[in-house]
Amino acid sequence: MKLLMSWLNDFVKVSDDVTVLSKKLANIGFEVEDIINAGAITNVVLGKICGIHKHPNADRLVVCDIDVGDKKLKIITGATNVSVHDFIPVALDKAVLPNGKVIKCGELRGVESQGMLCSKDELGLSDSVEDGIFILGNDKFAFALGTPISLVLGLDDYILDIAVPANRSDCQSVFGMAREIAALYNKTVKVPSLDYKTTSTTLITPSINVDFSVCNRYMGQVIKVEKNTVPRMIAHRLKKLGVNVYNSIVDITNYVLIETGQPLHSFDLSSVKDGISVSCGHKEQQVLALNDKNYCIDDSTVVVGTPSKVLAIAGIIGCKEGATQKDTQNVFLEAATFSRSHIRRCGKNLGLRTDSSSRFEKGVSFFSVEFGLKRALHLIDKFKMGSICKIGNVDRFKQKPKKISIVTSDSEINSLIGIKIPQKQMVKILTSLGFLVTVNKQSIKVEVPQWRVDIENFTDLSEEIIRFYGYDKLDSKHSNFVTKCIGQQGSYYENRVRLSNILIAHGFFETITYSFVDSSCFKKMGIKDSTVKIKNPLNMQQDSLRDQLALSMLNTIKTNLNRKNKNLALFEFAKTYTKDTENNYIERNMLCIAATDRDFFEIKALCMSLLGFERCDFSASIVPYFNPYSSVDIALNDQFYGTVGQIHPLILDNFDIDKKVVLAEIFVDDILFSIRKDIQFVPISKYPTVERDLSIIVKNSIAVGDIVHLALRTCEFPTKITLLDIYKGEQVPSECKSVSLKFELKADKTLTDKEIANTMNNVLLTLQENFDAKLR
C-alpha cells in the first residue's frame, strides 16, 4: 500500500518526520518497507531575471541573465511571459524534474544555455503545457535566491510503501491508514465528506440482476458528465502514485480506490441500457480488456454484462466494450463487493492481478461499497464534473451483515497478555480505533466498527490493546510451564548425530540439496520416472519429488569438480518420496554417501559400520546407475537396506564426471528411529589369541567372502579372519589367484599346538574339497 503523505494530511495532520512515523507504524504492525521522495525535484532553485536580450541567431528565443544567489547564469527561453525582475524556478545543470527529465547545460542555436526556466507543468503542478514560465512574483520574495524550489513551493512530499497485514483490508487505503495513524497520535480522524446534490434528468437507470452467491452488494449511479478533466490536485496526486490520468470519471474511480479502498468501475450508460447482470455461467469466449489484452473467460468467471455483451470481468478488469471513453456523455458508476474466492480463482486462472482485484481478494466490506460510491459522487459534484441523477441510483444486496459485539473483561484480556493493563487504558485505545465501548463494572462490552471485519473475539481485542499499549511493556517472567515436562530429543536426533559423527571422522562432508529434481534427468540416470510430481513447480527442472538421492549427489559432485574441488567425500540425509499401491504417499529417510577417491571396499565397510549389523546378505545389484560388476544390494532377514557400488561409467559420462564415483544409498528409518541399545560388557579373555596365516591358490571365480564364511564355519574356536592379500602373477596360474588370510583363534583356554594344527588342517581340507584350493 503506497501512502502519499500530502494526501494523508487531508484526514490527519502528522507533525513527525516520515522516518519517525515509519518507526511508530512498525510498532503498531505496519512495516514501512520504503520511503520514496515524491517531491522528486532536485537542483531546481529560486532565481531572478536581471536582464533579457535578443538571441543573436533566433527570433523566437531570448537570452536571460539569471541571478541564483551565488552566481549569475545565461539561460535561453522561448517563453514570452517573462520580464525583468520576475522571480522564476530555475533548473540548474543536472537538475531532475518530477517527470524524470534531466536538464543539462547545452547550446541552443550557437549560444550556451546554462539551465532552464521551468513552467508549472515542468514542476508537475499543472496539466497544461501552455502556461509559460511559472512566475512566482516580481517584487520582493521571502526566500533567498538559490533556495531549492521544493522548499519555496512546499513541494516536499513522500510516499510510504507500507506492508499491510493480510487481515487488515480496511487499511488498504489512505483513509484506512489515517484512522490508524490518528489513533496512534491520539487525534481525531477527519472523515471524508460524502454529501452531494442530485439533479433530475431523463436518463434511464438500467435494470440490475445480481447473483448474490458471487456478489454481496451491488450499487450504482447514473451520472451525466459535465466536465472531462479532474482538478489539478487530483491529477497531481494520481501522477505521483504512478496512475495515468484519463478523464474525469475514470480518474475519480482511481482516486477513490486509493483514498477509500473501494474499487469502482464506470460504464458508458448507452451500453448498459438493456440492463446489467452480475453472474457466472457464460459460454467460453475471448474478451478484449482495457489493458488491450485478450482473456478467455468460461462459465466459472464472474462477469458484469448485459444479456448480449460481457462488459467486465467482475472485480478484476473492465472490457473495451462498454468502457467509458474520453468523451462519454453519460455513465453508470458501479460500486460492488464480489466474493473473495471467485476473484482469487478468476485472477489466478486469467493470470491477472489488478489494483482492484487485489483489494477484493483481501476483502472489501459491505459498508465500504456505499462509502466509496458516495465519496466518488461527492467529488464529482463538488468539482462539477457531472450531475448525479436523482432517481439513477441502485443498491442490491441480500442481507446486511449483523453488528458484532463482544463481551469480555479486563481480566480476561490481561490474562492473555500477561501484564496488568488498566481498564481505563483499554477503553481509551479501543475508543480511539472506533470501537464503541460500554463498561459495566468488570465486564466490557465492545461494539466492533463496521470496517473491522477482522475482529471476532476478545483475543482480537487483546491484540488491538497491546499493539497500541506497547509490546515493550511485556515482562519476560520465568514461566512455571518450563519445569512441567521433561524434554525428549528422541532417537532420530541421537542416531543421526551418531551416524554423522562416524562419517565425519572418515572425512565426509554433509550436503543439503533440494527435494525436487528434474524429471528429464531420470533418463541420464538410466531409470524410469515413477516419481511424485509437483503440480505447480517453479520451473521444469524442479518438477518431481525425488525417489532416490543419487541424482542430487551426482549433481553436487559435478558442481564441485567443475570448481576444481578434489577428493570429494559427501553424505546427505534426506527423504525419498513415493506412492504406494493404495496411493498413499510414503516418505522414507535415506542416507546417501559418495566419494571420488575412495575404493569400493572402504565405502562398503563404512555402510556396514553405519548399519551396525554383525553380518548381512549381499547380492548383485540391479540398480541401473551402478556398475553391475562392482555393486551390491545390502539386505538382512529379507529386508532390503540399500545399495553400495561404483557408479556406471556410462552414467558418469552422462553427467560429464571424469572421476570414478563410489556411492551408497541406504534406507535408514530403522536405524534413525531405533532405540538406544546399551552395550553389554563381555569379559576380556585371559588366554592369548593365536595367529596363523594361510595362503591358498583358488580359481579367479571363487569369492573371497565364500572362502571366509566356509573357513569360519569350519573353525571349532571363535575366530576372526582377515584378508591379508590377493596375489596374481608369477608362480600363480593365470586363471587363479593366491588368497592370504590371517586367522585369529580365541578360546577359553590356552590352545595346544596340536589343537591349532588340527583346526588349520581342517580348514585347508574343507577349502580343498569345496573350492579346489591348493596350499601355496
Place this chain on the structure above:
Amino acid sequence: MQKDLNNLVQSALVDISVTDSTAQLYELRVSILGKSGSITNLLKGLREFSGEQRANLGKVVNDAKVMLENAFDTKQTQLKLKEINQSLQAEKLDLSIERPLKQVGASHPVTLMSNRIVQFFVKLGFTVYHSPEIDTEYYNFEALNVVADHPARDMQDTFFIDDTHLLRSHTSNGQVRAMQSVKPPFSILSPGKVYRADQPDATHSPQFHQIEGLVIDKNLSMCDLKFVLENFAKHIFGQTTSIRFRPSYFPFTEPSVEVDAQCKCNDGCKVCKGTGWIEILGAGMVNKKVLENCGISSKVYTGFAFGIGVERITDIVNGIDDMRILFENDIRFLSQFVNCV
C-alpha cells in the same frame, strides 16, 4: 715398580683426557684395565714380590686402578652426553613445518544450527515431534484457520501434489497432529523441511528448514512466550541479547508478533539494515479457533507457538549474506564448519 706405576698412571690420565670418542675410550680402557692391560700386567707382576712389600705394592696398584676406573667412567659419561647431543643435533627437526591432520568432514551448517536449536528447547522441556512433508490441505491450512479463500494462502505460495495434498509450507502441520494426539499440557517441537514457491534469491529458497514450537497449558500468556524466546535469543546470539515484539498477522495465532533480536553492531550494519534489530522469527498465542479445530477446549487451555527459520538464523550467526550458498554444497564452504558443534 712404583715409578713404572706412576708413569703409567700419568700417561693413562693424559690419554683419557685427549680421547674424544666412546669407542676410543673403550679401546684405551681395554689396553689399560683389560685382561692383558698394562695395569693388569702390573698386578700380575706382584707375584715376584712377597710379604709386606707385596701387600703395600698391591694396595698402591689397586688404588691406582680404582682411580683410573673412575677417570674412565667420568670421561665415558662426558663423551656419551656429547655424542648424544651430536646425534640429536644431526636429527634436528625443521620446527616450522606444518603437516595437516588427516582430513575430517563436517556436518552442514544448517544441521548444526538445527541441532543447536533443538537441544536448547529440549532443555526447556520440549519434545521433538515429527510430521510428514507431504500433507493434506487440512493439516497445512484448514485446521490452522487458513480457510480456503484466505489471503494468507497467498502469503505462502504452496507447491501442490494433487487436489488435496501439498508440500507443507510450514512445520505447523505438526502442531495440529500433536494437539490431536497428545493430551495437554505439553510442549512440542516440530522440525523439518518446508517448501514455498519462491524463486531462490539471497533471502528466499523454495526449500528451507523450520523448527516450530508449541506449548499448550492453562493460563499461558504472552509473557511466557517472551520468556522462552528471549532465552532462545540469548542462547543463540549471546547472553546480552534482548528481543522485541512487533505486531504481525498469522491466521493461526492471535495476537501474532514478529520477533526481532538486538543486532550486535553498534551503528547499523548490513544485517540489521541500520535498524539495530534483526527479524528472527514469527510467534503468537494459538488462535482459539485452532485449539477448537484440534479438539482442545479454548476455555480451559491457552497456548503459544513460534516458527524459526533455521537458514535465517544460520545466515545471521555465520555471517552468510546469500542463502543460496547453503544449497550449493561447495566443499570449500562446507569445510569451514569442520570441528563445529
